[in-house]
Amino acid sequence: MKPAPTLSSAFLHPAGQTLPEPLLALRKQRASALVDMPLPTRKTENWKYSSKYLKLSDDMAISLPAEGKAGASLAIPGYKVVFTNGVMIPEASEYPDLDGISIQSFSDLSADEAQSLSLQLGSTLNHEQAQFARVNGARFEDGLLIRLKPGAVLDQPLFIIHNTEADASGSAYPRIYVEAGANSQMTLVEEYTSNGGAAVLVNTVTEFNLADGANITSIRLNMEGEQVQHIGATGVLQAQSSRFESHCVGFGGQLRRHDLQVRLEGEGAETKLNGVVVTQGKQHYDNHTSIDHVAAHCTSEETYRNIAADQSHAIFNGRIHIHQDAQKSSADMNNKNLLLNNGAEIDTKPELEIYADDVKCAHGATIGQLDETSLFYLVSRGIGRREANVLLTMAFINELVNQIPVQAVRETAQLRLNDFFEQTFQEI
Amino acid sequence: MATTDKEVKELIKREYEHGFVTEIESDTFEPGLNEDVIRRLSELKQEPEFMLEWRLKAYRRWLEMDEPEWAHVDFPKVDYNAISYYSAPKKKEDMPQSLDEVDPELLRTYEKLGIPLHERAKLAGVAVDAVFDSVSVATTFKEPLEKAGVIFCPISEAVQKYPELVKKYLGSVVPAGDNYFAALNSAVFSDGSFVYIPKGVRCPMELSTYFRINAANTGQFERTLIIAEEGSYVSYLEGCTAPMRDENQLHAAVVELVILDDAQIKYSTVQNWYPGDENGKGGIYNFVTKRAACIGKNAKVSWTQVETGSAITWKYPSCVLRGENSVGEFYSVALTHNFQQADTGTKMIHLGKNTKSTIISKGISAGRSSNAYRGLVKFGPGADGARNFTQCDSLLIGDRCGAHTFPYIESKNKSAIVEHEATTSKVSDEQMFLCRQRGIDPEQAVSMIVNGFCKEVFKELPMEFAVEAGKLLEVSLEGSVG
Numbered sequence: 041m042k043p044a045p046t047l048s049s050a051f052l053h054p055a056g057q058t059l060p061e062p063l064l065a066l067r068k069q070r071a072s073a074l075v076d077m078p079l080p081t082r083k084t085e086n087w088k089y090s091s092k093y094l095k096l097s098d099d100m101a102i103s104l105p106a107e108g109k110a111g112a113s114l115a116i117p118g119y120k121v122v123f124t125n126g127v128m129i130p131e132a133s134e135y136p137d138l139d140g141i142s143i144q145s146f147s148d149l150s151a152d153e154a155q156s157l158s159l160q161l162g163s164t165l166n167h168e169q170a171q172f173a174r175v176n177g178a179r180f181e182d183g184l185l186i187r188l189k190p191g192a193v194l195d196q197p198l199f200i201i202h203n204t205e206a207d208a209s210g211s212a213y214p215r216i217y218v219e220a221g222a223n224s225q226m227t228l229v230e231e232y233t234s235n236g237g238a239a240v241l242v243n244t245v246t247e248f249n250l251a252d253g254a255n256i257t258s259i260r261l262n263m264e265g266e267q268v269q270h271i272g273a274t275g276v277l278q279a280q281s282s283r284f285e286s287h288c289v290g291f292g293g294q295l296r297r298h299d300l301q302v303r304l305e306g307e308g309a310e311t312k313l314n315g316v317v318v319t320q321g322k323q324h325y326d327n328h329t330s331i332d333h334v335a336a337h338c339t340s341e342e343t344y345r346n347i348a349a350d351q352s353h354a355i356f357n358g359r360i361h362i363h364q365d366a367q368k369s370s371a372d373m374n375n376k377n378l379l380l381n382n383g384a385e386i387d388t389k390p391e392l393e394i395y396a397d398d399v400k401c402a403h404g405a406t407i408g409q410l411d412e413t414s415l416f417y418l419v420s421r422g423i424g425r426r427e428a429n430v431l432l433t434m435a436f437i438n439e440l441v442n443q444i445p446v447q448a449v450r451e452t453a454q455l456r457l458n459d460f461f462e463q464t465f466q467e468i
Numbered sequence: 469m470a471t472t473d474k475e476v477k478e479l480i481k482r483e484y485e486h487g488f489v490t491e492i493e494s495d496t497f498e499p500g501l502n503e504d505v506i507r508r509l510s511e512l513k514q515e516p517e518f519m520l521e522w523r524l525k526a527y528r529r530w531l532e533m534d535e536p537e538w539a540h541v542d543f544p545k546v547d548y549n550a551i552s553y554y555s556a557p558k559k560k561e562d563m564p565q566s567l568d569e570v571d572p573e574l575l576r577t578y579e580k581l582g583i584p585l586h587e588r589a590k591l592a593g594v595a596v597d598a599v600f601d602s603v604s605v606a607t608t609f610k611e612p613l614e615k616a617g618v619i620f621c622p623i624s625e626a627v628q629k630y631p632e633l634v635k636k637y638l639g640s641v642v643p644a645g646d647n648y649f650a651a652l653n654s655a656v657f658s659d660g661s662f663v664y665i666p667k668g669v670r671c672p673m674e675l676s677t678y679f680r681i682n683a684a685n686t687g688q689f690e691r692t693l694i695i696a697e698e699g700s701y702v703s704y705l706e707g708c709t710a711p712m713r714d715e716n717q718l719h720a721a722v723v724e725l726v727i728l729d730d731a732q733i734k735y736s737t738v739q740n741w742y743p744g745d746e747n748g749k750g751g752i753y754n755f756v757t758k759r760a761a762c763i764g765k766n767a768k769v770s771w772t773q774v775e776t777g778s779a780i781t782w783k784y785p786s787c788v789l790r791g792e793n794s795v796g797e798f799y800s801v802a803l804t805h806n807f808q809q810a811d812t813g814t815k816m817i818h819l820g821k822n823t824k825s826t827i828i829s830k831g832i833s834a835g836r837s838s839n840a841y842r843g844l845v846k847f848g849p850g851a852d853g854a855r856n857f858t859q860c861d862s863l864l865i866g867d868r869c870g871a872h873t874f875p876y877i878e879s880k881n882k883s884a885i886v887e888h889e890a891t892t893s894k895v896s897d898e899q900m901f902l903c904r905q906r907g908i909d910p911e912q913a914v915s916m917i918v919n920g921f922c923k924e925v926f927k928e929l930p931m932e933f934a935v936e937a938g939k940l941l942e943v944s945l946e947g948s949v950g
Contacts (some may be wrong), residue, residue: 085538364868379882382849392873394892397864401892405877407847410883 047077047175050101056127056181058147059156066161071178071203077171086169089355089387090326093295094269100241101211102179107205111417117448118196118229124203126212140192140224146183146215153187161217164247164275165210169330170299173273176213176245183215188224190251197227197259197446202244204268206236217244220254220282229281229449232272234264239294244272250282252306259449260298263456266323269295271314271447272373280335282305282432287317287444289453291460292323299440300329304338304366315344316437316453318460319352319384333366333399342373345437349464350385356388360403366397371402377438378410410436418435476734497554503527506655509554513624513658516631526654527645533648533933539811540840540872541780545752546718553656553689599677611838616672618702620665623691633664636694641724641761641788645678647722649782653689660690665731666701674930676705676844692723696731698764703734705933716744716779723757729791736929738937741777748836751779758785759815762794762823770797771814772928774937776944779808784842786815789854790824796825799925803944804837804869813843813874818851818884827850827858830922833869834945840872847884854884862892863921865914865945914943 052071057064071217080094087094106127116143121143122132128145149157165173184200202214218228230246242264248256264270272291276284290296302311317325331340346354360371377386388401410432418428437457444450484511497505506527510520535545600768613620619630644654661677677692694701719741725733735758742753754777760769771785787796798814818824825845834841841860862871895917903913918937919926926934 092909141633176519367867377879379879379884382880382882384882385878385880387876387878389874390890391875391877392862392890392892393870394862394864394872395870397867397869397894398865399892399894403873403888403890405888406886407877407879 042197044081045079047074047079048096048098048101049075049190050098051096051175052321053101054179054181056106057238058213058221059182060151062149062151062155063146063149065179066158067180068308070174074174074178076335076396077174080171084327085182086357090295090297090324093324094238095199095295095438097209097243098238100211100239101352102210103179104205104210104212104240106181116199117429117446119194119198120201121184121198122201123182123184123201123214126180126202126207126214128184135198138194140189141194142185142187143198144185145329146161146180146185149217150409157217159246160219160249162245164225164249164277164301164303165245165273166301166330169328170273170301172243172271173245173299176215176243176273179213180215180245181213181245183217186218186226187217187320188226188254190221190222190223192221192224194226197229199229199231202232202242203229204232204234204235204240204242204264206238206240206265206268209238209240210307211241211243214242214244218246218248219258220248220250220256222251223253224251225255227259227446229259229261229446231261232264234268237265237267238252239267239463240269242268242270242272244270246272246274248274248276248280248284250276250278250284252280254279256283257285257445258287259444259446260286261449261452262288262298263452264293266293268293271297273299274301276300276302276311277313278302278304278306278309281308282306283310286314287440288327289444289449290315290317290325290327290443290458291320291455292317292325292354295326295327297329299325301332302330302340303332303334304340305334307335307337310339311333311341313340313342314440315342316346316440317345317354318349318437318457320349320356321352322350322466323352324355325353328357330359330361331371333360333362333369333371335368336365338369340371343440344375345440346386347378347380347433348373348386349380351381351383353385355386358389358403359391359393360401362394362396362399362401365395367398369396369399369401371399371401373403376436377405377407378433380409426465429465433461472903497552501551501553501656505553509518509656509658512554512858515624515627518631518635519627522639522644523655523858525596526651529645530648530651530655533645539782539842540838540874541782541809543716543780543809546781548652551718554658575647582929588763589719596609607945610673617666617669618671618676619662621662622662623662624658624695626693629660633695634662637724637726639695639760641726642722642757647757650722650757653691653720653722653753653757656890657689657691659906660692660721662692663694663702663704665696665702667697668699669697670700671702672701674705676707677799686855688717688719688721688726690721692721694724694733694735694779695726695743697730698729700731700732703736703930705738705930706741707738716751717751718753719755719918723756723758723785725760725769727760727764727767727769727794730766732768734761734770735760735785736933737773737775738933738940739773739775739777739781740940743777743808744806746806748779751808752777754778754781754783756783758783759788760786760796761788762796764791764794766793767791768787768795770799770928772799772925773801774800774929774940775800775810775812775927776940781810782811783812784814786817787825788817788819789825790819792820793822795823798825798827798829799928800829801832801922801925801941802830802839803832803941804834804839805944806835806837807835811840811842813841815844815846816856817844817846817848818854818856819848820851822853823851824854825856827856827860828924830859830925830947831860831862831871832865832918832921833862833871834865835860838867838872839868840874842874844876844878845886847879847881851881852883854881856886858886858888861921862896863918864892915945918945
């Protein structure tokens with residue numbers, strides 16, 4: 041048997057030494073643990089369908105320089121923080137100095153703050169499942185620490201624009217840590233974009249730590265270019281009666297992978313995960329979610345929709361794990377998929393792992409094409425075939441897009457979706 | 469439910485009914501596995517050269533393979549060199565020609581199991597091929613079957629009598645190197661059943677096999693091959709038991725079904741291997757590869773299984789739907805109690821046009837057991853108009869058990885439609901209240917509710933098996949309510 045491929049040692053040398061000392065030490069320690077990290081293969085269960093899209097070269101190990109255009113032409117109806125190639129650009133960022141809320145780049149932290157952060161970084165994630173979060177832990181060059189004091193409420197959404205300037209091969213490692221105090225509230229929008237056509241790796245980690253009663257909405261919009269290999273992980277820890285809501289909208293590319301892990305650790309915590317993915321051409325998108333019901337009386341609700349056209353490949357893997365004694369848990373997972381062309385592929389695996397008896401759990405998954413009867417209904421009323429197709433496909437995902445609570449994001453998503461429909465249904 | 473606690477304790481103590489050892493002389497190989505053992509085995513069975521070659525090739529493949537670890541089960545590693553690969557009841561003279569000549573001790577064993585061969589054969593019209601440890605002991609009802617042209621005999625006999633059929637189909641559905649346990653089975657399988665239904669024949673009776681592991685430290689590696697020619701039909705039943713022993717015993721079987729144009733095979737299993745005691749000691753490791761290939765148009769296969777035994781079950785009866793309009797069905801009830809672990813499910817591989825499949829899986833976990841459904845539904849690019857419906861329901865009884873669902877769904881065809889549903893629940897307080905209010909004791913109420921939960925599967929079983937399955941479930945469930 042061939043030896044399993046391992047991560048090239050080229051990836052073990054972080055650039056950017058502007059971080060405070062405790063974080064540099066943390067990074068070094070994590071890098072040393074990565075020697076000979078096995079790369080996923082077809083036999084790696086959680087990369088079964090995606091490993092063939094992962095193409096890392098030593099060129100890509102080079103950190104992309106933290107400079108370039110400010111990116112994000114988006115008219116932003118809220119506060120804004122701009123990252124280029126994983127490093128914060130203060131000139132392009134606009135956010136107020138609010139009472140009870142601190143927004144700081146990792147590089148600006150005092151030694152004490154950095155010390156306490158270094159103890160928390162990575163604590164929300166299961167690295168066995170999200171292997172590449174470990175690589176981020178060894179490579180991040182900057183990051184954003186958001187701290188909400190108990191009761192603090194951010195009055196407008198905070199947009200974090202992650203732009204990758206991909207003029208040459210390389211990689212970027214954006215990192216965000218949100219510490220939400222008791223009963224605090226905020227809406228965070230992460231938008232991933234890129235410029236340039238070189239093969240790059242964007243390896244992200246976002247963490248949310250919710251104290252009792254905190255209420256966080258996270259929106260993730262993935263709109264990077266075709267050549268970007270995006271491997272992201274989001275970890276969420278929820279204490280008692282906290283509420284987390286996530287909306288992920290993703291457009292495919294060479295490799296798109298997002299791991300979303302939620303742990304419900306306090307009674308009465310609630311989580312809601314929505315996701316929409318569209319792929320076309322030879323694109324790929326792989327969403328892995330996992331919800332751990334650790335405490336009793338928690339609720340989770342998950343809805344993901346995928347549309348795959350042409351020769352693209354969309355994957356959904358949802359896992360619900362009800363721990364022993366997590367009685368009265370309620371979990372509901374639903375994944376519907378639309379396969380538009382022969383040649384495209386959809387793989388889905390909705391998993392349940394249950395160790396408590398007094399629970400209500402259900403999952404459902406379907407794969408199919410547009411309903412012929414509905415198409416006929418529309419066409420018989422004088423609507424063109426193409427338009428009928430677009431209408432029904434829109435209806436399939438709009439249910440989720442319409443739930444995104446920030447209008448600007450809905451509009452951006454809608455524009456991209458319209459492009460997708462234009463291209464996908466042009467021949468009909 | 470305080471009143472039930474006492475009953476629970478009493479009932480938990482109930483011992484495995486079939487846990488007796490039959491004292492008969494047996495010829496058993498020394499434990500251990502190497503090429504010589506395989507040569508000796510092959511020689512003992514007077515096999516033609518091609519079989520020996522086939523076995524050795526499988527053995528060499530097996531040596532290179534790693535034991536799979538992906539299943540949701542946990543057990544100490546099996547030492548394959550501590551197992552004896554052949555154990556046959558010693559024959560005083562030659563093989564018995566009729567039932568009268570079978571060792572009476574053996575026949576009594578079957579009687580204890582509740583399958584008196586003559587009676588059952590006569591009353592139910594069932595032809596039984598009983599496999600005791602590693603060799604087929606007796607096959608009843610040979611004559612009427614022969615009249616219909618049906619071949620039903622031990623596979624070791626088929627190897628000698630019908631080498632061309634065996635050569636053509638053995639390993640065609642489950643290749644020797646398919647997986648770790650299939651490779652092991654291919655190398656050392658000692659006996660099993662062979663069924664051949666000729667073109668256009670509807671098998672006049674239900675065929676049945678009974679497996680029993682008796683000797684200590686032996687593995688049972690049986691191999692079943694069923695071929696249904698064009699337009700034929702057969703219903704095949706298998707049942708399994710084993711005596712109580714402290715150590716774990718290995719059972720690695722392979723079942724291959726070949727279904728040609730318009731033919732149909734209905735395969736039913738009631739598996740009641742010794743599950744180990746209430747502390748999880750002993751019990752059978754049941755690692756089985758079962759697969760059906762619907763080669764012909766309109767071929768149909770249906771797997772029905774009731775799994776209540778074994779310490780560890782690892783079994784995925786699968787259907788490869790190659791022929792146009794072919795149909796695959798999987799109905800399963802898997803019940804685990806105490807420390808039993810089951811990882812079972814099915815694979816439906818849709819390759820041909822308009823192929824259809826249905827999966828109904830009911831998992832019931834009690835005590836400290838773990839019960840997982842693992843399934844694959846796959847649509848190839850050519851599976852136009854293919855359709856699958858899957859429903860997996862789990863029922864939990866007690867708060868220390870686990871119920872899991874791992875469905876893989878893969879589609880490469882836009883006109884294929886798959887629907888998957890899964891639910892997990894417990895016996896609800898409302899249901900219990902309703903029953904108890906009407907004077908039904910809790911034990912009976914649970915049994916009733918569980919029977920209702922499994923109804924969809926039981927109705928697929930042949931009648932006499934359905935009765936047995938219902939009873940088995942009742943016995944296995946007793947003591948689990950509290």
